[in-house]
Amino acid sequence: MSTLTTPSKSQMLLFQAWRATALQIMPYMASTLFALRPVNTQAVDTFAVDDGLRVYINFDKCEGLGAQFCAEGLLHECSHILAEHSMLAEVAGVTDEERRMWNIAGDMAINDDLRDAGCAALAAHGVFAAQISQPDYQTPLTYMEVLRRKAASQPKRPQSGAGKPQQGQGQSGQGQPTDGNGQPMKGCGSGSGSVKGGFELGDDDMQGKAPAASTAEKTMVRISTAASVRQHQEQHGIGSVPGGIAQIVDDILAPSVTPWERVLASYIRRAVAFKLGQHDTTYARRHRRRMNETLRNRQGRVIGRVIAPGYIKPVPSVHFYRDTSGSVNDHDLALATNEVLAIAKKLGIRGDDLIVSDIDTEVHQSKKFAGLDSITEIQGRGGTEMGEAIVHASNLKNKPSVIVIATDGETYWPTERPSVPVVVLLVNLRGEYWKENIPEWAHVVEVKSND
Structure with a gap:
């Protein structure tokens, strides 16, 4: 694997020149461009980005390709970041085997906008929707489904292509991560939701020279970029920004029509009491290093040894119960399902740590969250007894950190406080009586469809 190094002074001057050229093409991308942490490596063909904003x-190769080519390469990676393609891949349930295919879908979704913004090199060599007989300006999810169908109909899937321009190729090729043969990776990296290159930094940040951006920083970068896009539109007109980017910005800056999302997230975080990097001690797991200290009585006789506790890292777990009784309509169920996606994103959990159950008068099914497709099927549609959700969760061998119950509220509840925190998400409550009927030990968050 090629060595990762901090760019030299001359390389940083090149990077700054490419960034300046990129700003001439898309000046509103400044916040994202300046947030990138450049790392020098021959493990990539040209450019790749990880989820910590490290590019x-x-x-050695890019220097000879010219400022325009390299500026467009940077803008291509910035577009993946702005569109949150790495997060969207998780929500879409993209498997490890589909990562390269997802890279193509994401590239097609952003390359038309980059072309419209004036990226000439990318327009000549990048992948576009027309290559799979699809129209421009669609979502990566749309292109992904087409690519999946095409792959399923072929006996052997061809090598997929990355969407940023590649010198000397009519269509850029998506290669393997750097392997034993020393071939550089031609994909966009994990920051696009593609294959994670073996060269990508983890906790090792080259002695503090390439630290990963925090979740808060990445959020602020997206908001700042979106604000710059909006300002550019106000000064130069709506058509001055490609439509796809304008749509992403609208989603970022749109005022929350459901403030209950923030309230619910706050309750869940409070109940889970989870912090990244937090460690607790436990005597259920002994420290891996045996301690030599012994305990002796006053006569010097050994009476025991000191046992050091082991360390555990708390992981949040949420059990989300959807009220699927007959009184809950499809729109209200959709609101509840959207909250599952939001919880997965905000807490960074899935699988065993985010279980979704359908319940009317009994629990019908429990599924590990693995993207939207894993929770689209609904079971139930009978009467309503949400107290059974609490009984069900309390009897589980591995109890969750918090129980979330999404319901219209037309149910009765147990009077005894459960051992696990409960958040009741009231969807389109139809009477104050039902709200007052909820025990005081439950956190209540109300949702109305006209919010």
Whole structure:
């Protein structure tokens, strides 16, 4: 694997020149461009980005490709970041085997906008929707489904292609991560939701020289970029920004029509009491290093040894119960399902740590969250008894950190406080009586469809 190094002074001057050219093409991308952490490596063909805003650059190769080519490469990676393609891949349930295919879908979704903004090199060599007989300006999810159908109809899937321009190729090729043969990766990296290159930094940040951006920083970068896009539109007109980017910005800056989302997230975080990097001690797991200290009585006789506790890292777990009784309509169920996606994103959990159950008078099914497709099927549609959700969760061998119950509220509840915190998400409550009927030990968050 090629060595990762901090760019030299001359390489940083090149990077700054490419960034300046990129700003001439898309000045509103400044916040994202300046947030990138450049890392020099020959493990990538040209550019790749990880989920910590670190951009991996093959300076030896890129230097000869010119400022325009490299500026467009940076803008391509910034577009993946702005659109949150890495997060969207998780929500869409993209498997490890589909990562390269997802890279193509994401590239097609952003390359038309980059072309419209003036990226000439990308327009000549990048992948576009027309290559799979699809129209421009669709979502990566749309292109992904087409690519999946095409792959399923072929006996052997061809090598997929990355969407940023590749010198000397009519269509850029998506290669394997750097392997034993020393071939550089031609994909966009994990920051696009593609294959994670073996060269990508983890906790090792080159002695503090390439730290990953925090979740809060990435959020602020997206908001700042969106604000710059909006300002650019106000000064130069709506058509001055490609439509796809304008739509992403609208989603970022749109005022929350459901403030209950923030309230619910606050309750869940409070109940889980979870912090990244937090560690607790436990005597259920002994420290892996045996301690030599012994306990002796006053006569010097050994009476025991000191046992050091082991360490555990708390992981939040949420059990989400959807009220699927007959009184809950499809729209209200959709609101509840959207909250599952929001919880998965905000807490970074899925699988065993985010279980979704359908319940009317009994629990019908429990599924591990693995993207939207894993929770689209609904079971139930009978009467309503949400107290059974609490009984069900309390009897589980591995109890969750918090129980979330999405319901219209037309139910009765147990009077005894459960051992696990409960958040009741009231969807379109039809009477104050039902709200007053909820025990005081439950956190209540109300949702109305006209919010």
